[in-house]
Amino acid sequence: MTTAPMASDSSSAISYVGGAAMYPTKNIIENAVNSPDHTTLVAAVKAAGLVDTLSGAGPFTVFAPTNAAFAKLPAGTVDTLLRPENLATLQSVLTYHVVAGRVTAADLMSMIRAGGGQARLVTVQGGTLTARMQGSGIVLIDAKGGTANVTQANVLQSNGVIHVTDSVSLPG
Incomplete structure (x- = not known):
């Protein structure tokens, strides 16, 4: 699969995700709730009790799987994760998509170059995601x-940055 070229890092630019405007003056949650491509992610964040955290000062870098990414999981996985008895697992999966700090695509590419072709990102969940370049x-x-392509980078928020991905990343 090919990935989209990385967008420029402009803190005043309005990005569009799923046709919805993402305003750099709004926080991650305020913007994410408007994306029709992220309704599953938003429902999961709400079910996991992470709205207040991701509305906080941050900064956070969120690798945000689309609805289509969640649909790739085995049948019934999302419904199972959303059950109250699976709260800890849901929180683990979601926080595995979050890195402390504001890491733009340019930052990621610099980290990958400095790491000899890969960068290890420690997630809020405590696990590691490895980032590599694939073309541009x-x-x-x-x-x-498992792999997830960043399909849209640098969706800037008041409390961080979102990079849209085409797959759900899973912790160990």
């Missing part, structure tokens, strides 16, 4: 060896 795009490798 960035691919993430999760703890289980």
